[in-house]
Amino acid sequence: SERLKGKVVLITGAASGIGAETARLFAAEGAAVVLSDINAAAGERLAAELGAGFVAADVSVETQVEAAVAHAVCLHGRLDCMVNNAGMIGVVGSILETSADDWHRTHSVLLDSVFYGIKQAGRQMREQRGGVILSLSSLAGVVGGVGPQVYSVAKAGVIALTRGAASELAQYGIRVNAVAPGLVVTPLVEQVYGDRDGAVEGARRGSPLGSPAFPIEIAETLLYLASDEARHVNAHTLVIDSGVSAA
Ligand code: NAD
Numbered sequence: 001s002e003r004l005k006g007k008v009v010l011i012t013g014a015a016s017g018i019g020a021e022t023a024r025l026f027a028a029e030g031a032a033v034v035l036s037d038i039n040a041a042a043g044e045r046l047a048a049e050l051g052a053g054f055v056a057a058d059v060s061v062e063t064q065v066e067a068a069v070a071h072a073v074c075l076h077g078r079l080d081c082m083v084n085n086a087g088m089i090g091v092v093g094s095i096l097e098t099s100a101d102d103w104h105r106t107h108s109v110l111l112d113s114v115f116y117g118i119k120q121a122g123r124q125m126r127e128q129r130g131g132v133i134l135s136l137s138s139l140a141g142v143v144g145g146v147g148p149q150v151y152s153v154a155k156a157g158v159i160a161l162t163r164g165a166a167s168e169l170a171q172y173g174i175r176v177n178a179v180a181p182g183l184v185v186t187p188l189v190e191q192v193y194g195d196r197d198g199a200v201e202g203a204r205r206g207s208p209l210g211s212p213a214f215p216i217e218i219a220e221t222l223l224y225l226a227s228d229e230a231r232h233v234n235a236h237t238l239v240i241d242s243g244v245s246a247a
Contacts (some may be wrong), residue, residue, distance in 0.1 A: 002030030008076040010034045010068060012059050012117065013086025015042035017186030018136065021215035022083060022222050027052060029223060034072040037086065059086040059113035060105075062120075069120040078128055081226045082121035084114045084135040084158075089188060092148040103150050108158045110154035111161070118165045122174060130173035132226050135162060137180040139241045155180070157238045166235030175234045177225045182206065182241030184213045207242040 014020040014035035027033045027050045034053040037043035047054035054070040055066040072079050090094050090106025091098055114135045124133030139156025158178055166176035169202040183189055183203040185196070193199040203212030221240055224230055237246060 003083075003223060003229075005030035007031045007080040007226070008072060009032070009081040009083065009226070010036060010072040010079060010121070011083040011085055012036045012057065012065075012068070012113070015039045015046060017188055017202040018181070018184060018215045018218045019083070019085040020046055022085065023052065024052060025216065025223055026081075026226070027218040032076045034068075034075060036068045040104050059084075059116065060108040061111075062116045065113065065116040066120045066123060069124055073124060074159075079121055079124045079131060081132045081134065082117055082125075083222060083226075084117035084133070086113060087136060087188070089148060089151060089192070091150055095149050098150070106148075106150045107154050110151065111157040114158050114161055118161065118169075118176065122165065122169055122172075125174045126169070126172045132173075133165065133174065133176045134175075134222055134225055135178045137162070137178045137237055139180055139182040139239065139245055142180050142237070142239055142241075143245055161233045162237060171236060175230070176226075177230070177233060177235070178237040178242070179218060179221050179225070180237050180239045180241070181218050182213065182239075182244045184215060184218055186215055206244060208247045209242040211242070211244065213240065226243075 007032045015037035020079040035047045036056045036057045040056040045052050053075045057068040067156045077122045091102040102158045112145045135158050137158040140152040162178040183206045185199045185203050190196050190199045200212050
């Protein structure tokens with residue numbers, strides 16, 4: 001099927017993990033996909049494979065996010081969907097030992113980035129009178145205090161910003177939603193567990209359903225939220241955690 005036929009989509013952090021899988025799935029569903037990442041070599045490789053556009057950008061710098069949106073509009077004349085996906089784990093460890101600089105750096109990659117993405121994509125979509133903005137929160141942001149502190153705080157901020165932006169932008173026909181995955185087997189989680197087998201086992205053990213989550217499952221949820229089937233889903237953060245947060 002071609003559930004995103006004719007839609008122009010910009011995905012940040014698209015060189016790896018959830019972003020890369022989302023780029024593949026959205027392209028297969030007929031979207032004109034533009035990939036963006038701070039890792040230009042990996043991003044360009046995947047873009048070439050998909051016949052997609054690529055623009056290098058560090059999402060923690062507003063002018064670079066602005067340029068990425070402008071690049072997508074320049075290539076395809078419009079922007080129908082923005083996926084604020086880029087992220088990292090960033091500073092880990094005790095609050096008492098975290099420097100202000102480390103805190104701000106991680107926070108800006110995980111939350112300031114989403115503000116920039118919503119603002120820059122939102123301005124374009126306001127002109128068009130419509131669009132969809134999706135962002136990656138996390139189980140850590142839903143429950144708070146799990147995982148690295150600044151990570152969890154920033155991901156909680158993504159949920160609040162999603163609700164605020166949705167209420168501000170609804171008047172222009174723009175929907176703003178987020179997803180909050182639990183552990184997903186990606187290079188980010190492989191780093192934490194040392195390797196892929198460790199990540200698969202960790203994600204399996206962490207799942208009440210007894211099965212690890214993979215990027216395609218997050219991409220499929222993003223596809224639903226990006227599609228017209230979700231035309232009345234707004235201001236929502238869809239938790240994809242196998243039920244961990246209820247267990
Ligand atoms: P990943 O490490 O596989 O991919 C992240 C991508 O973001 C990489 O290609 C990286 O180069 C890029 N990136 C990092 N910093 C950037 C910056 N400043 N500017 C632009 N690009 C940058 O990670 P993933 O697991 O696919 O994570 C994607 C998103 O999903 C992140 O926001 C992450 O916090 C969120 N998330 C992941 C999990 C999980 O378990 N994997 C769970 C919940 C939420």
